[in-house]
Amino acid sequence: MPENTEKIEKDKRKIKSVKKMKEIMTLYYIDAKTAAENNKKVAWITSGGPVEPLIAMDIIPVYPENHGAMIGASKMGVDLCEKAEAMGYASDLCSYARSDISCATVNGGPIGGLPKPDMLICGNNICGTVLKWYEIQARYFNVPLFIFDTPFCHTEYYEEMRRYVRSQVDEYIEFLEKVTGKKLDRNRMEEVGRLSVAGQRMWQAVLDTTVNKPAPMSAFDAFFHLALIVTLRGTQTAVDYYQELLDEMNERVKDGIGAVPNERYRLLWDNLPIWYRTKWLSEKFAAHDACLVADTYTSAWCGSLRYMDENDFLNSMAEGYTRIYLNIGVDEMARLVCDMVDKYDVDGLVIHSNRSCKPYSLGQYDIQRIVEEKKGIPSLMIEADMCDERMFSESQIETRIEAFIEMLTHRNRR
Amino acid sequence: MQDILRDMADVVRDPFAYGRKLKADTGKKVVGYVCTYAPEEIILAAGAHPLRLFGTTGTIERADAHLQSYCCSLVRGVLEEGLKGGTDFLDGMVFPHTCDSIQRLSDLWRMNVTQGFHVDAVLPVKLDTQSACQYMIDVLHRFKNDLERELECSITDENLSKAIRLMNEIRRLLRRIYEIRSDQPGLMTGDSLYTLVKATMIMDRERVREVLQKAVEKMEAAKSDTPAKRLLMAGGICNQPQIHDMIEAAGGAVIWDDFCTGSRYFETLVSLDKDPVTAIAERFLQRAVCPAKHAGLRNRAEDLLRMAHERKAKGVIFLYLKFCDPHAFDYPYLKAALDQEGIPSLLLEVEDPLPAEGQLQTRFEAFLEML
Numbered sequence: 001m002p003e004n005t006e007k008i009e010k011d012k013r014k015i016k017s018v019k020k021m022k023e024i025m026t027l028y029y030i031d032a033k034t035a036a037e038n039n040k041k042v043a044w045i046t047s048g049g050p051v052e053p054l055i056a057m058d059i060i061p062v063y064p065e066n067h068g069a070m071i072g073a074s075k076m077g078v079d080l081c082e083k084a085e086a087m088g089y090a091s092d093l094c095s096y097a098r099s100d101i102s103c104a105t106v107n108g109g110p111i112g113g114l115p116k117p118d119m120l121i122c123g124n125n126i127c128g129t130v131l132k133w134y135e136i137q138a139r140y141f142n143v144p145l146f147i148f149d150t151p152f153c154h155t156e157y158y159e160e161m162r163r164y165v166r167s168q169v170d171e172y173i174e175f176l177e178k179v180t181g182k183k184l185d186r187n188r189m190e191e192v193g194r195l196s197v198a199g200q201r202m203w204q205a206v207l208d209t210t211v212n213k214p215a216p217m218s219a220f221d222a223f224f225h226l227a228l229i230v231t232l233r234g235t236q237t238a239v240d241y242y243q244e245l246l247d248e249m250n251e252r253v254k255d256g257i258g259a260v261p262n263e264r265y266r267l268l269w270d271n272l273p274i275w276y277r278t279k280w281l282s283e284k285f286a287a288h289d290a291c292l293v294a295d296t297y298t299s300a301w302c303g304s305l306r307y308m309d310e311n312d313f314l315n316s317m318a319e320g321y322t323r324i325y326l327n328i329g330v331d332e333m334a335r336l337v338c339d340m341v342d343k344y345d346v347d348g349l350v351i352h353s354n355r356s357c358k359p360y361s362l363g364q365y366d367i368q369r370i371v372e373e374k375k376g377i378p379s380l381m382i383e384a385d386m387c388d389e390r391m392f393s394e395s396q397i398e399t400r401i402e403a404f405i406e407m408l409t410h411r412n413r414r
Numbered sequence: 415m416q417d418i419l420r421d422m423a424d425v426v427r428d429p430f431a432y433g434r435k436l437k438a439d440t441g442k443k444v445v446g447y448v449c450t451y452a453p454e455e456i457i458l459a460a461g462a463h464p465l466r467l468f469g470t471t472g473t474i475e476r477a478d479a480h481l482q483s484y485c486c487s488l489v490r491g492v493l494e495e496g497l498k499g500g501t502d503f504l505d506g507m508v509f510p511h512t513c514d515s516i517q518r519l520s521d522l523w524r525m526n527v528t529q530g531f532h533v534d535a536v537l538p539v540k541l542d543t544q545s546a547c548q549y550m551i552d553v554l555h556r557f558k559n560d561l562e563r564e565l566e567c568s569i570t571d572e573n574l575s576k577a578i579r580l581m582n583e584i585r586r587l588l589r590r591i592y593e594i595r596s597d598q599p600g601l602m603t604g605d606s607l608y609t610l611v612k613a614t615m616i617m618d619r620e621r622v623r624e625v626l627q628k629a630v631e632k633m634e635a636a637k638s639d640t641p642a643k644r645l646l647m648a649g650g651i652c653n654q655p656q657i658h659d660m661i662e663a664a665g666g667a668v669i670w671d672d673f674c675t676g677s678r679y680f681e682t683l684v685s686l687d688k689d690p691v692t693a694i695a696e697r698f699l700q701r702a703v704c705p706a707k708h709a710g711l712r713n714r715a716e717d718l719l720r721m722a723h724e725r726k727a728k729g730v731i732f733l734y735l736k737f738c739d740p741h742a743f744d745y746p747y748l749k750a751a752l753d754q755e756g757i758p759s760l761l762l763e764v765e766d767p768l769p770a771e772g773q774l775q776t777r778f779e780a781f782l783e784m785l
Contacts, residue, residue: 088746090763092484092737124539128514128706131539132743138711139747147708149540151549152511154520160552164538167545330521355484358739362489362518365480366525383482 012257015221017245024237025227032060033115041118041180044137046130047230048300049123050148050172050321052196052313055234056189057176061121062114063231064133068096071103072275072387074110081388083108094356095387097133104140119143119179121172125150125327127359146175150322154329157322165318193313196234197305202242203229204302209249210293211344214258215266216249219292220282221259223273229301264289265408268340270296270367271352271360272386284398288405294344296337300325303336330363334370341375348408349379356385378411380404415632418625419606422613429616430495433465434503436618443505443565446530448492448519450679451510451537451704453554455694458577458619459569460561466615467501468653468675469766470494480522486737487766488651489515496527506531506564508557511539513706513740531564533557541699541709550695558691574690580619585680587626588614592670592677594633596725599667600640601633604658607668611675642667643785646722648748649733650704650741651675654768657733664778666785670725672718678702705740714744715751722757728785730759758784 035042043054047065054061071077077095083102085091091098099109107113120143122134131147138145148168151161173184206225209216217225225245232238252258267285269292274281285292303325309316325333340346349371354361368379380400385391425432433444443462447454457464469491476497477490495501507530509520524532535557538546558569588611595602610629614622643666651674661668671677682701685693702717703709722730730752734741745761752759760781768774 088749090742090745093739093742097743128517128539129739129743131708132705132740135708135711136743136747145711147540149538149546151536151538152517152534154517154524154534154536158556160549160556161536163552164545164549167548171543171545329524330518331525353482355482358485358514359518362481362485362515363521365482366522 009261013259013261015217015245015248017241017248018224020241020244021225021228024232024241028231029111032062033111035060035115042115043119043121044114044117044134045121046123046126046134048126048321048324048326049121050169050317052192052234052317053173053176053184053189054121056192057180057182057184059118059176059180060115061231062117064100064114064137065096066227066230067103067109067111067114068099068387069273069275070111071099071109073278075276075389076109077276077387078389080108081390091388092355094127094129094133095385096356097129099387101133101136101140104137117141117143119175120145121148122146123148123150123321125321125324127326127357129358144175144179146172148172148321150327152327153323155332157319161322162318165322166315169314169318190313192234193317194310195236195239196313197308197310199229199233199235199238199242200302200305200308202239202246204299204305206242206246206249207294207299207302209246209253212253213266213345214256214260214263215291215293215344216252216257216259218259218282219269219295219298220273220278222295222298223278226298226301233301258291260286260289260291262289263291264412265347265405266291266293266345267348267350268292268294268296268337268344268346269350269352270337270364271354272297272357274352274382274384274392275386276389277384277392284401288401290405290408292350293346294340296325296333296340299340326359330366331370333363334367337367337371338374341371341377346377347412348377348404350404351379351381352386353381353383354386355383355391356387378404378407415629415636418629418632419609422617422625423609425613425616426609429465429468430500430503432616433463436463437503440618444503445561446501446504446507447510448507448516449510449512449704450674451512451535451698452508453510453535453557453694453698454619455574455577455581455684455690456554456558456561456569457508458580459573460565460567461573462505462561462565463618464615465504466612467492467495468612468651470500471766472500480526484737485515486735488653488735489519491766493519493522493526496523496529499529501527502529504530506533508533508535510535511537512704513738515737515739533560533564537698537707539707541703541707547695547699550698551692554691554695571690574694575686578684578686578690578693580623582683582686583623584614584619584626585683587623587630588680590630591626591633592680594630596669598636598638599642599644599669600638601636603662604668605655608652608655608658608675611679615675615679642669643729643782644669644725644727646670646672646718646725646727646730647676647733648672648718648730650735650738652733653766654764656768657764657774660775660778661731661782664775664782666778666782668731669727670721672702672714672721674704677721678704705744715748718748719751719755719757722752722755727757729781730757731781732759732761734761734763736763736765
């Protein structure tokens with residue numbers, strides 16, 4: 001293909017909204033970094049934490065995990081992880097946690113560190129690691145910590161769990177009122193709740209566009225566009241942005257533009273991205289006409305929509321935040337993966353066995369087996385880490401991807 | 415005393431043989447558990463026998479098909495025994511919620527080990543609020559109902575009170591043994607002490623009470639003035655009794671601990687003046703925490719320092735299982751707290767089985783020499 005045509009071809013596939021997204025995120029981080037000057041409070045919060053009351057109280061939420069992803073994507077993870085190890089943290093610990101803990105002491109990383117928190121909000125619906133991580137930061141910054149404790153739902157969500165989490169919603173609001181010295185405006189809270197649900201619906205709609213063939217975007221795009229539903233959930237900005245992105249995706253569907261030029265294999269990704277290798281992986285798969293059309297990770301931010309009631313947000317968020325993808329049993333996770341295989345008409349499963357994330361990764365062998373059995377599709381397991389590049393063995397992974405694609409090709413011929 | 419220790423060592427060497435025999439002899443139902451947040455009193459009050467699993471001493475053949483390399487050897491060992499049928503005499507298992515790995519172990523056990531019933535006790539992670547206390551009580555009530563259903567029995571308050579008294583007595587006796595030995599470390603080797611603690615979690619508890627009572631009497635009558643450098647040990651569980659031999663050979667002795675197979679098991683008694691389930695819940699909220707739980711930001715360091723001062727420890731050995739996240743996260747802050755008070759510490763990350771003996775021995779020697 002002549003160089004010119006190649007560029008036109010490439011431009012055609014570029015998602016135009018990316019620019020807007022970058023602008024929004026830049027503004028968001030400027031806002032956060034200048035919070036103190038503007039008399040605004042900053043709360044550090046976990047990615048699955050209940051952010052809506054913060055938004056309703058004009059507290060700026062900052063996400064160490066999003067920061068971790070940025071550190072990973074800018075390949076600064078190894079350096080920061082090593083610094084944490086020098087502080088005494090074992091190299092087996094979560095690389096987001098390691099990066100963030102050491103980053104706080106040196107203001108390093110791609111944005112020169114996060115703004116200092118006035119408070120910490122830890123939702124343990126994603127893991128037990130965040131509890132320890134936030135304890136460490138609460139000691140380091142000497143600021144109050146609120147733990148939003150969401151009991152694990154191995155098989156069920158019991159009535160006593162609902163009562164416990166619901167009472168914590170009230171305790172949470174009391175905590176915020178005490179730290180800020182302000183009362184929560186209930187009308188504003190209702191509005192933020194509605195916007196949160198609207199944003200989640202819109203995000204789900206964006207992800208759903210990949211049921212089309214070819215898929216207008218890939219999981220690698222979703223990893224990028226995810227940032228807003230994590231950081232600005234509950235704002236009009238997020239709703240508007242995803243509306244725009246949805247329009248663009250629908251347009252692409254109409255025009256038959258796929259994320260991968262000659263989409264031949266449709267794959268499903270499991271676990272967090274390998275942030276420092278998203279481009280490499282994306283190109284590797286695309287070179288074989290394989291598109292990762294969906295993933296279990298980005299859909300987690302709209303996966304518990306069915307439990308949320310936009311007109312009764314505070315009551316329903318207890319259940320919504322407790323029954324998220326990572327806070328349920330392995331068998332239930334396998335069921336959801338099978339559903340996704342059907343929904344997105346997937347030919348194969350790509351599993352990232354992520355050393356950093358035990359609740360996400362332990363159980364993957366069983367999920368792999370169940371999906372292979374029930375859906376009759378092959379799978380590939382990649383052993384790596386989301387942020388710590390030392391755990392990534394390029395040649396080994398390359399070989400495995402090629403073997404996997406060969407298997408897909410072989411099955412396709414049959 | 416030697417007889418007692420020999421019997422207990424046999425039990426610890428092959429807990430499953432003991433469990434099988436107990437079941438055959440008494441007809442009791444046996445309920446397995448994996449950590450000290452299992453409400454033993456409720457199991458006892460159901461007329462059943464609580465038996466703790468400590469992993470495996472055998473090789474791993476089946477568990478690797480379910481768990482990646484970065485999972486701790488305790489979880490891997492427990493699953494291995496479940497999969498290969500070592501635990502097939504168990505009538506059921508209870509999994510209290512603690513760390514991410516045990517949480518997934520519960521799922522994997524439920525999905526792959528079909529023998530016996532499976533109960534989760536999804537305890538709160540946060541232990542220092544009113545609503546967490548209420549939730550803890552609710553969880554224990556659910557656990558009691560689950561056991562009644564699975565074991566087809568009725569758990570009366572009277573039986574609960576009886577079980578509470580029995581467990582309190584066992585806790586008191588273990589504490590007494592620790593105290594006597596803390597004064598005269600030469601009276602019992604560390605290996606024997608931890609054999610006693612582990613056997614307590616395996617053997618018939620009435621029998622345990624008798625045996626511990628006897629051990630206390632013998633120890634109170636004995637004398638030893640063998641000098642030793644006094645050490646604290648902190649961590650999760652200890653499956654490596656050889657470690658104590660090495661420490662003792664280097665001139666040290668572990669005279670107290672912050673261990674799940676140690677003081678966290680016996681410290682804090684259950685109140686007898688309350689509704690029994692509430693009283694059991696309150697003990698879980700008040701006892702020294704596993705780092706997977708939260709009861710404050712500095713309480714673990716404070717506890718460790720208090721322990722070191724009370725027991726006149728010269729140094730602390732952190733004995734952690736590799737891949738145990740909650741402990742590994744707490745290490746830098748605990749070490750810093752010790753440093754501040756001028757108490758030296760040594761970190762050992764171990765896995766079953768232990769590395770070559772010489773390597774560890776040298777580290778202990780170097781550490782003890784420094785004290």
